[in-house]
Amino acid sequence: MAIFDLTLAELRRRTSMKWRRYGPDVLPAWVAEMDCRPAPAVRETLVAAIESGDTGYPEGSDYQAAYADFAATRWGWDFDPNDAVIVPDVMQGVAKVAELLTPPDTAVVVNNPVYNCFYGYLPWAKRRVLEVPLGADGRLDLDALAAAFAGPERPSAYLLCNPHNPTGTVHSPAELTRVAELAAEHGVAVISDEIHAPLVPADAGFVPYLSLPGTEDAVTVTSASKAWNLAGLKAAVAIGGTRAAAALRTLPNEVTGSASHLGILSHVAALEKARDWLDEAIDEIAANRALFSELLARDVPGAVYRPGAATYLAWVDARGLGLDRPVQQFRTRGRVALSDGAAFGSGGEGFVRVNLATSPEILTEVVARMGRAVAPA
CATH class of the missing domain: 3.40.640.10 (Type I PLP-dependent aspartate aminotransferase-like (Major domain))
Incomplete structure (x- = not known):
């Protein structure tokens, strides 16, 4: 079974920061939360602790x-x-x-x-x-x-x-x-x-x-x-x-x-x-990294992404898009929430950080919304 196989409807039922910060019409791809279920060994451990009162x-x-x-x-x-x-x-x-x-x-x-x-x-x-x-x-x-x-x-x-x-x-x-x-x-x-x-x-x-x-x-x-x-x-x-x-x-x-x-x-x-689970997650993140690179080049020409081998986070240079504050336009026009590069210190202005730890289908929609945000009105 794939690690990142949850549907958007399932994810919308979550109450964590990623899914509560913005409205239901905004697709969140910002904070570092993964769109996955717990590893089976983790779930079993927590269930056993709760059932036995080991809290x-x-x-x-x-x-x-x-x-x-x-x-x-x-x-x-x-x-x-x-x-x-x-x-x-x-x-x-x-x-x-x-x-x-x-x-x-x-x-x-x-x-x-x-x-x-x-x-x-x-x-x-x-x-x-x-x-x-x-x-x-x-x-x-x-x-x-x-x-x-x-x-x-x-x-x-x-x-x-x-x-x-x-x-x-x-x-x-x-x-x-x-x-x-x-x-x-x-x-x-x-x-x-x-x-x-x-x-x-x-x-x-x-x-x-x-x-x-x-x-x-x-x-x-x-x-x-x-x-x-x-x-x-x-x-x-x-x-x-x-x-x-x-x-x-x-x-x-x-x-x-x-x-x-x-x-x-x-x-x-x-x-x-849960080391095998981690290995599967790493493989799926690598596939998503390649998919994101391909989709971004197609749908958001002018944005520059240099994939790094670590993390499930993509650091995207949006300065070539000619926007004063890219993260705001992606959210207001594209209805997709990304992390603002300016929050990462000097030199981050004009960048956005995108969370890739999701299903390929949702990731495809993330990039499509980014593309719509910068398309001519």
Whole structure:
């Protein structure tokens, strides 16, 4: 059975953010929710927990052990589960790790355009955002990073998006090794957000940051939530390098005890028992990526899309369409909701992000609506 086989009528019955934000005549293809049912193993785990009343507080280290086994099998990365702690979700984990590792009111480097929530959670943690743009090729600009690390703002940390959202770029081992060298040279703490990592196809060569030498002082924050569509079941893990792990273990229970018990149960089931489901989802996303590229070239000439190997999100350059704010015209004229590129930081203006994790039929309609939005009146 296909992963993305739900009809629009079935999806319209959902009450999550994706399906409630806009009116029933608007087709949503914005926020990172997938149009799928839960993996069977996840559903069975949740049903069993509900039926037995296992709905209390979380305890134990099952999540850390499950992620360690998944990482070893998937990427050949071995880490000690005792070097990881539970956090409520990835972005709250990032904020709390930033508070733990860096002084207040210091700068944290991000590579814009980048996940829009970085711009909200870092100020919430009382850290300033310092933008270091991606290169023109969409990859890390290592010279610009070196200049920023040594620059007058003296950043205390670097929030790495690995793999990169919204571009879908998979950073190479050489790039990440150089990042580790620069961070060590300038005393910059690296926090790696790897929530999209399980979605990277095996042949695309995802590299966990902590698997590289020189990352002993870094922390990775990650979760099963994105790859298995479990955002409503809150849980994540923060994994410390061999020196950072001791600091992680000082996080208070208000942080480490705030994940959902059902979230942890579902994430463990996904990591341990739903790997075949994930592989099927990855294959279908790849097919949708190719379909979207073909349809966009046909129906929205002037828009530019350079597919990235990671994520189910397409980063589309709509500047050639001659629109002041493309996302608004796509919604008002085409009745299709996309993510506004401007929210992803400097350099995102004129771009839109499109969610590809849906059925080919719905994706075809998404692009058709985009085309109608820019067609001559």
